[in-house]
Amino acid sequence: MIALDNIHKSYVTGNNSLHVLKGIGLEIKGGEFVSIMGPSGSGKSTLLNILGMLDNYDEGSYYLAGNLIRNMSEKRAAQLRNELVGFVFQSFNLISFKNALENVALPLYYKGVSRKKRNLMAMEYLERLGLKEWAGHMPNELSGGQKQRVAIARALISKPKVILADEPTGALDSHTSYEVMELLREINREGITLIIVTHEHDIAAMTSKIIRLKDGMIHEIIHNGNLQEFRYRYTKQLETV
């Protein structure tokens, strides 16, 4: 599904160049539930942005569902994003002057689905996420968890192959965080590849594969089987703290 080879990325601000990603090679198969971890500045958000075609890279190659993502026009990138990728952000990023239903329906607008049909579909997805009676509410009338569920519905409605989530639980309390994670796991079980960036170990532990970044490189990859050990190490880390 996703194949990265030797990805480099630097940010140039004035005379300073910040080398953020220093040769990332990675393969994620369809249906995986992956979390990306790492200390701040390790390049995890940058990696996610490159995966989501929100940002471009300097060197290397990136294949998403068989498409080489490189030097493509904005229009093509937008089209691919619309077809293949759904986003969930830490700050929800709902459009403030649109109600929940309209926010969820928006990706279908860019797909060219008729208004009636997309509103029907949006309602269906809101119902699935238990937000049917909140459909007419504006984002500022919703709680954090509700907003994130609206955002997830929006990510799901275009039936993407991959959902990318940047700190999806970062702005939520732990109870709601677990609810949202449970939701994401359910989505993953339906066969959608899920990649989340998080710095919370307990959140990462709910995924099937953890990629740990350090200084722009992959430090270690912990697979499903080793998660038990990861949990153990994580609790030990907690104890020392």
Next chain:
Amino acid sequence: MFDIDKWQEILSTIRKNKMRTFLTGFSVAWGIFMLMILLGSGNGLSRGVEQNFMHDAVNAMWIWTGRTSIPYKGMQQNRQVQFTNEDFTLVKNQSGVGAISGRYFMGGNHLSYGKEHGDYTIITCHPDLKEVEQLMMLQGRFINQVDILHDRKSIILGKDIYAALFKEEDPIGKYIKVNNVPFKVVGICEEPGSSRNRNAYIPVTTAQRVFNGSNRLHNLALTLNGSTLEESQAIEQRIREALARKHVFDPKDENAIGMFNKLEAYLQTMKVFQAIKIFIWIIGVGTLIAGIVGVSNIMLIVVKERTKEIGIRKAIGASPSSVIGLILLESILITTIAGYIGLVLGTGLMEGVNFLVERSYEASAATNGGNGETIFRNPTVDLNIALASTALLIVAGAIAGYIPAQRAARIKPIEALRDE
């Protein structure tokens, strides 16, 4: 091209951002509104003055006699110049002279009819005076060539005189006494644009014969066939030289004969109004530019404010062109509607003013016997100018929206999303 879904998306955005919409619209509507008022007032002012000038033929000219002020060909200065019928013929035969009438000033201006009598101005003239002064016949005829040839005692009364002496009686063919000499009334006239119609007209030859005029004339009224100022000045110069030769005075002597060329005065006044018009245009264009700057400013802020929204839209699959289209169509829609509102309000106000002006004109016309006075007529704007300036503002708004929209659409979604 017409995509209902797109417009629904735009309309819902407009509905939910009322303040922003209002501000954009207001600056456009205000710009157009002010432009309409300014241009309308300018037009009204110049039309009013133009109309006041139209009372006499625009190309009319008057020549009167004076005393020489420069010694010339061995002749002393301070000689009185006296016109005679020969001068009338002389000037009449100059090329470029249209209608012409001589005038002899007779002493005494007493008119009486039955028991009614009064002092009025009696103008002695040729038939052409009707054309020079643009007199309008209300009844009967003006002086004709037969009156002149046979020295007939015919008289034409200004309508105020008629009203005072005859009341409602039919005047034509009645005899009225001019300084105790009976004259036959042949017509009633009025002078357009004048509030006093207290002149009576009699044939100049009759006056010369009856009131001891011999062949003397006091002044000449004529029209010039020159269409431009230069042409009419050339004719004026020819007349002056011909008269100077005949009366032996220096052609440069301004005091020997006086000349007043209406076209010159008219053109001068028109020049002043041209200047006022240009001034109003400058203010108008300034207002328009202020409107454009206002719209541009708001569009800039709008795009800035919507950066994050643009980022979200791009992240979920909006292409750059659809983002630009969304912002641009919204701005065009708002400016078009607002421009139209400004246009309607401005035009409406000026039409309202026009209505009041016309009413007060008619009121003053009623009291002055058909001739109102005003310096403000028809203060309306050419529809083409109005539409063109509205279009200009819309285009400016679109460009002002396009540049930042394009920039915003080019920003990587991730940067737009980071923008808090």
